[in-house]
Amino acid sequence: MSGERLYIYDTTLRDGQQTQGVQFSTPEKQQIAAVLDELGVDYIEGGWPGANPTDSEFFEARPQLGARFTAFGMTKRAGRSAENDDVLAAVMNAGTGAVCLVGKTHDFHVETALGITLAENTENISRSVEYLVAQGREALFDAEHFFDGYKANPAYALEAVRAAYEAGARWIVLCDTNGGTLPGEIGEITRAVIEAGIPGSHLGIHTHNDTESAVAGSLAAIDAGARQIQGTLNGLGERCGNANLTTLIPTLLLKEPYASRYETGISCDALTGLVRASRQLDDILNRVPFRQAPYVGASAFAHKAGLHASAILKDPSTYEHIDPGLVGNERIIPMSNQAGQSNLRRRLSEAGLTVDKGDPALARILDIIKQREAEGYTYDSAQASFELLARKELGQMPEFFEVKRYKVTVERRKNKYDRMISLSEAVVVVKVDGEKKLSVSESLDETGNDRGPVNALAKALSKDLGRYSEPLADMRLVDFKVRITQGGTEAVTRVIIDSEDGQGRRWSTVGVSPNIVDASFEALLDAINWKLLREGRH
Secondary structure, three states, X not given: OOOEEOEEEEOOOOOHHHOOOOOOOXXXXXXXXXXXXXXXXXXXXXXXXXXXXXXXXXXXXXXXXOOEEEEEEEOOXXXXXXXXXXXXXXXXXXOOOXXXXXXXXXXXXXXXXXXXXXXXXXXHHHHHHHHHHHOOOEEEEEEEOHHHHHHHOHHHHHHHHHHHHHOOOOEEEEEEOOOOOOHHHHHHHXXXXXXXXXXXXHEXXXXXXXXXXXXXXXXXXXXXXXXXXXXXXXXOOOOOOEOEHHHHHHHHHHOOOHHHXXXXXXXXXXXXXXXXXXXXXXXXXXXXXXXXXXXXXXXXXXXXXXXXXXXXXXXXXXXXXXXXXXXXXXOEOOOOXXXXXXXXXXXXXXXXXXXXXXXXXXXXXXXXXXXXXXXXXOOOOOHHHHHHHHHHHHOOOXXXXXXXXXXXXXXXXXXXXXXXXXXXXXXXXXEEOOEEEEEEEEOEOOOOOEOOHHXXXXXXXXXXXXXXXXXXXXXXXXXXXXXXXXOOOOOEEEEEXXXXXXXXXXXXEEEEEOOHHHHHHHHHHHHHHHHHHHOOOO
């Protein structure tokens, strides 16, 4: 190693699961743990054994990880020995090599929430850590409410963490539990802890994002001397979330002074899988990825203004702080009514279309884009539809099939169990290779629930396209966004559909109409045509 070691501790499976609306199943925990392990984090905190059936089942499965598998629990209760505390026993029985115990370090919480004396709390911390170490476990002490506790009563906060350190804890993790401590304070207090006798090589930092400064707070703690960083993928966590590892990790690996001063367990090769890891988590949670997320967001390297795109053509570093490929992301030159010919030529080039500078087609395409955006279309976030539009204007868009007509019906009726249900049905007539084909599809899923008219249309449209059906088999719709672009009785609806295929490609298409179903159908047509184009089915 060329630099001092920093250790990355992931708590997605425990603290991340405290996000409102998030509840991992055991198989989902296993998938996420595998993603984290492939990335190369040092510690994976699996949850709290005994707290719920899912966590207990996950620990019983004993996932095989290169990372240090860690169980989370709390210090023993007052009036009991560590050997006879059932909560502590459940954590020990998980059989992990490392155990992280949370304990109070804020006098207010000790006396008010726990209702015990400060001396009793210190004794609980010390005896619990001693017990872990005696059993051959790597002990971590999660100093809950430490920063607020230090500001209220520095002497006691230091007494509490010193007790854990002197009992043999490998890591003392300073927690900004309420998320209200600003980075400057975190740095100052972390330095004070080191000056009080706990070396930085044994200090960790755990921040929450209630002031949108969790990442900055973590970096401040590192600058002050802390050497373990805790966080979650995509910043999951209760309230406003935790320090976001998808931001912290690339910052530590790619930004100075961290890149040259420190080493982590994450290689540059593994870093190129960061975007994939972030999106895998969103897929598991059935969430739409945050487009503006630093480093990993779909818009993190999108250049909309014509001036920016012109400079990017000459040297990407003019408007990019890193090469997007380093984290597995890619550069995007969106098309919009702000676009100039530099944007257009760059985007056409990325689509495999070469158009000479000054070609009259460039001006025509820009005029069409501006006109259509005035009608409600957006090509800023619908790159696939833009490409199809440009190819048509350049005479390079094949006609795979022709839609002759379509019809959608939605019926509300009682089923055989006398329960009211809805049923959507679509009929589509297409002409493929000179032959008319009629397809009918319902929108029911495998559980018998109605997935809606757009789902029925998508199924009917791709059901029988002759020789084009096979390449569409792995295509699926992953997101559907609707916006009313004009109000009143003449409202115009814009639909953007995100699609994905078995090769991991994602693309977005747009449709606009006063009728939401018609707008959806237009976006569906573009999605299918783009997929066939990429498959080379000319």
